[in-house]
Amino acid sequence: MSIKQLGFIGLGLIGGSIVKTTKRIHPDIKMIALSGHESTVKQAYDQGLIENDTNACIEDFADCDYIFLCTPVQQNLEYIEKLKGVMKDSCILTDVGSVKGDIHQAIRNMGLESHFIGGHPMTGSEKTGLSNATAYLLENAYYIITPTTQTDPAVVSEFNEFIGSLGAIPLVLDYDSHDAATAAISHLPHVIAAALVNFVKDSDDPDETMKTIAAGGFKDITRIASSSPVMWEEICMTNKEKILQMLDVYEKQLSDIRSKITDADASGIRNFFQSAKDYRDSLAVAPKGPIKTVxxxxxxxxxxxxxxxxxxxxxxxxxxxxxxxxxxxxxxxxxxxxxxxxxxxxxxxxxxxxxxxxxxxxxxx
The missing domain is CATH 3.30.2130.10 (VC0802-like)
Incomplete structure (x- = not known):
């Protein structure tokens, strides 16, 4: 690989983990960073992760081969505007957001399609910040890559190679397919988990009996409700259409099982749970499509x-x-x-x- 310098806008859990992983695997690659909290940059510098001990200026990113945008979507768009006149011709902008439609549209409007490869590491934690970032968070995690129609295939291949070298599993998708898939398997489950937690909170008695005995399945299915409310506000705003489509389908599923329970349809209830069990069990056995078997x-x-x-x-x-x-x-x-x-x-x-x-x-x- 010909990568000599990386730039990072944002050093949170994901950005910080990419930095730490890169330092572990490619110690010769230089990295610079800019963060909303200058203390985070100083922390990264003190840990020997980046070259700058104070916030980098936009002009400092002129020599970067890749620039990772690791802030909320709206902030990323503001930084793209600033970087547009600074980055070199061969530089590739990439992001780590879980919604791709808005940033692809913005990149198209700014005429930067040949300089952009969208990215979404399918990993994370309810914990946030550089202090919770690790050099192994990407290990064996799927890393969705969404190039534009104008991104040079050779550039995409080199980016794939770099992501793979970090221990992640790169998977190329178009951004619309990505947003539909993540709405179903990530965004909808977070909405459901938060709704279930709020339902139990509002339904509990003064002695908090439900909270006291909550364990097992309830804690497993609602763990993700501890994620950042700010992040999920933004995701719901930026992937609104796809999430609403999935909510409509999910509400129909709930309505169907409600009817079966109301009608005491034993066979229908059993088939409902059997179908879910069979599909859930198949996730770890032989998934089809571009994802390899586990x-x-x-x-x-x-x-x-x-x-x-x-x-x-x-x-x-x-x-x-x-x-x-x-x-x-x-x-x-x-x-x-x-x-x-x-x-x-x-x-x-x-x-x-x-x-x-x-x-x-x-x-x-």
Whole structure:
């Protein structure tokens, strides 16, 4: 790769994580940054992440190969206007927002389509800021890339290569398909989670019985309701049309199951839950389309010191690399306390055989 310098407008959770990941993997790439809080820039400088110890000026971005726009959408648009007359001809602007339509439209209006590749790392946390950013947040996360019709394919390929080098999985989509997909799988669930939390809050008794006994499924499905209200205000405003379309379809689903419950339609109720279970279970088994198959298994693990290390040693000594491993903290709906993800089918199958050989109880997915 020919990348020598990156610029960052914003150093929050995502921008900060890209900076930290780049520093870990490509220590020779220089990075500069501008933030709404100059103390954040100083913090990044003190950690050896960026070149500047005070906020960079717009003119300082003139030598950047890529400029990552990591502020809210409206602020990004203001910075694009400022950068337009500063960045060099070969520079590529990119963003990390979860809505792509508005920024693509703005880029088109400004005549910068050949300089833009939209981006959306499908990762994050309810926590925010540089202090919560990590050098591994992008690891094995899908990173949606939305080039314009005028972006040079060779430039898109190099950008894909860079994103892949950070440990993420680049996936190219057109921006309208991206906004429809994220409205369904990300934006609508956040609206639903917040609505459910507000419903329980408003329905609880003075002793807060619901809040006291809330656990398991309720906490799992509503965890994302702790995300930034400011961010979700903006997302609902910028992806309004797609979110409303998905809400209409979802409301019909609720109406349908309400009717089945009202009519005591046992078969219809069972089919409703069976269909959801079958599709949900398929997410970890064999997804279709451009996303590759996930090779996950679950196994029981006694809560004792060195338990995970023992399994990792067994697999490593047999030349098996683990892609992801983690404890299932809520086992209400999952078999096995330990989730292990392998890179391919042969590794997945060998892992099952090996663990069973050592008398572990393994659940295949």
């Amino acid at each position: 090779f996950e298994l679950y196994c029981d693990l006694i809560d004792e010191a060195g338990g995970i290390a023992t399994i990792a040693t067994i697999l490593a000594s047999n030349n098996l690399s683990i892609k992801n491993i983690g404890i299932i903290h809520n086992r209400e709906f999952e078999d096995g306390v330990l989730k292990i993800e392998m890179y391919d089918q042969p590794s997945y199958e060998r892992t099952i055989v090996l663990l069973r050989k050592y008398h572990y109880t393994v659940y295949e997915r």
